[in-house]
Amino acid sequence: MHDDFRTANLLGAATLALSDVVVAGATRAASTSSSGAAALVVLSTDPGLSVTELGRRVGPSQSAAARMAGSLERQGLVRKEASWGGWVRLRLSDLGKQAAHTLLACRSELLRQTLSHLDDGEREQLGTLLSKLLTGLDRKPGDAEKICRLCDRSACVEGGRSCPVGQRDREHRASRDCDHG
Incomplete structure (x- = not known):
């Protein structure tokens, strides 16, 4: 019989270690927070999301998502566009597109290095x-x-x-x- 507790423990350690490496690499590559890095990736595939929808996908509360969007805008990574009904849509700037690309390339390289042991x-x-x-x-x-x-x-x-x-x-x-x- 296989030791499920050991396997679960190993899975937990591996996921935490990988998360630490990936998040550190992503935040370094994008020069932003982990939620900011995730926001750049999400907006790279789904441009024009509202702050509320972006927050739902990335994880922070509505107020934290608004602060994150403001921070990304001040960094020149996103721009806000007015939409119907007073909604604000977020789009990546050219700098934001480059940051998202760099972040994904860094993430991919870190993960491929990890897989190289197999x-x-x-x-x-x-x-x-x-x-x-x-x-x-x-x-x-x-x-x-x-x-x-x-x-x-x-x-x-x-x-x-x-x-x-x-x-x-x-x-x-x-x-x-x-x-x-």
Whole structure:
């Protein structure tokens, strides 16, 4: 019998260590906070989000999201655009686009260095296992945005593949729509 407590403990240590490395690298690359770095990545794939929606996807409260957006604007990374009904939309500036690109490249390199300790077969097996773990973590509609807030979305969908978290989120939404339809 396998020692599930040990495996769980190892998973916890590995995820915490990877999180520390990735967040430190991302914040250094973007010269901003971890939520600011996540905001840059989110806005790089979904430009024009409101401060409220950006906060929902990145994690801080509405007031913290507003402060974060203000900070990113003062750094010249985002610009605010007026929209209908008094809403404010956020878009990356050219500097913000470059920061998001640099941040994702840094993140990717750090993670590839971590994977270099595994052979090809082990990396493939790990990819399968991580897909399963991530779909289990995506429990309700909207979780995908938080889970993937620092992801390079193109990496999961190149070659005709589908992001396991995005697929699970679509299934949640379809199920909810059927329940209410």
